[in-house]
Every structure is written in C-alpha cells, then in structure tokens.
Amino acid sequence: IAGITQAPTSQILAAGRRMTLRCTQDMRHNAMYWYRQDLGLGLRLIHYSNTAGTTGKGEVPDGYSVSRANTDDFPLTLASAVPSQTSVYFCASSERTSGAYTQYFGPGTRLTVL
C-alpha cells in the first residue's frame, strides 16, 4: 500500500446497526484524524490521535468512538447508527500535529444510514 487506505468504499446501513470504518496508513505518521464531510459544510473533525495509544475528541464526537492500538491503524466505530450519520467519512494522517505538517487524506467512505 502507498499512503492511506479506507474500507469500505461505500456502505448502506440500517439504523441501529454497529459499523466500523477502517483506516490504515503506511507512512509511519504519528497523527491520525477522522473527519466527516456534509454538503455545504466544511470538514468536521470527529476524533483524532496524536500518537499511538492516545485519542482525543474533535468537534463532533457524539455517537462515534476510535482506538489507536498501533501507528498504522485508526478505526472509527459507530455504536448504533442514526440517519444523521449519513455522510462521507475521510481519514487523514500527518507526521506531526504542529506547524506546517500537512494532513494527507484517504479516499473516503460514503456511508448511508437508513
């Protein structure tokens, strides 16, 4: 792999179901992020991880959880999906959080909750 991969590419999910979105990077970046992107709104940060073993809440964390057991993987879990979680989800990573360190994005997961 090169860069960031996300799975699945798209998913239709029944409300109330549990779902895990997967994200893997091979750049050995310390920091990773989960965003959601909705029409007419900017990217909104859900959760982040500055380094393996640590996580933090972003702007819109409710209904989502994350873990960072190692450097490469940063899964996002929806414990009980609701229709308002219909969105495009992007995982991103950066070498560090500070200064000019650029965030690189995965291809995204398009999630529809019915």
Next chain:
Amino acid sequence: GQNIDQPTEMTATEGAIVQINCTYQTSGFNGLFWYQQHAGEAPTFLSYNVLDGLEEKGRFSSFLSRSKGYSYLLLKELQMKDSASYLCAVKNSNYQLIWGAGTKLIIKP
C-alpha cells in the same frame, strides 16, 4: 466561535486568472492551508502560509495577511482540470484544522 468564510461558487474562463478569498476567525493561528478537492475524491494539499505575504508554486499562489484574517488563492492560466472545490483551513491554537465549506470553481471553455 471559530469561523472560516469563502465564496460558495465561482466561475471563470479557461486561460484566465481567478482569485478565491478566505477570511477567518479562529482561536489562535498556526498556519493556513489550501486544499483542492475534485468531485468524489479526497482533498489534496496545495499550499501552506504561516507568515504574511505571497507563496508561489507554479500556476498557484497563496497570500496571507494575519492582521486582517485574510488569505487568497490565485490560480493562473486556468485549465479545465482546475474545475474542483478549493478548501481553506486554519490550524488553531490546539493544532486542529478548522475548515471552510469550500469554493466550487467552474471553468468554462
């Protein structure tokens, strides 16, 4: 609150020049980023400004005025492939990126 404002949509002609403005109000400032996003794809990095002034990178330039909370992205010699959304983002005091909603740029032949 934190806010990034940019125009929703702009139209320009192939071969011309277009300037996309971004104004921001954030808790702290640790740099401003511009990203390009083609429809259905992920954002990709274009430029970074942390000091006042103009940064030039080929056909693309980005300007920053920290005192005015203002930036612009200048695209020269427009090509059809430049049709995309352009996202402005500011890194705040917590080193988190605050994003604008994006400017959809439509290029006409």
